[in-house]
Amino acid sequence: MSEYVIGVDIGGTNIRVGLLNEQFELVRKETVLTSSFGSAEQLFAGVRQLIDTIDSERRARKVGMAIPVPWREGTESIVDAGNVPCLEGVPVQTVRSFFPEHELYLDNDVNVIALLEGERGASRGTVLSMYITVSTGIGSGIVVRGEVIHGANGYAGEVGSMIVSDRDNEHSFLYAGTLESLCSGTALEVESKKLYGGDATAKTLFEKYGSKDKQAEEAIARWVEYFSRGIASLMQTLDPGMFVIGGSVIEHNPWLIEQVVESTKGKVFDNLKDRIRIAPPVFGSDAGVIGAGYTAWKRSRTC
Secondary structure (H helix, E strand, O other), X not given: OOOEEEEEEEOOOEEEEEEEOOOOOEEEEEEEEHXXXXXXXXXXXXXXXXXXXXXXXXXXXXXXXEEOOOOOOOOOEXXXXXXXXXXXXXXXXXXXXXXXXXXXXXXXXXXXXXXXXXXXXXXXXXOEEEEEXXXXXXXXXXXEOOEEXXXXXXXXXXXXXXXXXXXXXXXXXXXXXXXXXXXXXXXXXHHHHHHHOOOOOHHHHXXXXXXXXXXXXXXXXXXXXXXXXXXXXXXXXXXXXXXXXXXXXXXXXXXXXXXXXXXXXXXXXXXXXXXXXXXXXXXXXXXXXXXXXXXXXXXXXXX
């Protein structure tokens, strides 16, 4: 890398904009609430202002932007933007028009972290790796030999939609029985409220688990069972050399990884039982910003 780049991570709650130096280190970062903007035009104008703030000397010519939507090369309009509704239907050319002085590279928010972890993080050196985030929802990115797999329509890696049970979990933020509906942070919060009342959160459930509450132990055991079903299915379809699992649920409860590995062993071919490799991410809460910038740097050299 011979120049600075800018990373933009647009999330449902926050928008983070960072200036990265030659070592992909954050030189400066600004954060703003996504809800501060009432329209896509306001949002992208706001991002442009943040870029001017963090790079007043105009050292960066490339901008990588991570957005929580399906993505592939040739995408003309943003679709399925449930986490940032004001982006729904916005033409990509309109997005580019807000950054006429920069080369703009866009991709899915989880994909950019998958690429970063695959080339410079926990799964570095692995031919095929997956990054899975377990937070409000569940998503993933797939990297093969340094390239993100987007799929024919940009939906590759939407593992949250995998069916892992026929259980009616009594909430409908996603189809019942999916990995996301049973194992996301939202699912854990719903389960906690059902067990301990309306003020309970996912954190409450884990605190109860720590004090050996039987209901909490059963709930977490179910979580491990469902999540390991998803990992086993991915092991025997994509055969990743490494899973990197991050997001707030894992960040606060890293011990879950070991339980998932043990549970997965009983669900895969014998030859795979000792080949289940799961690690936490190397990059922390700024992975989206750094990954977006890294994606811009890498793609500018392969286009």
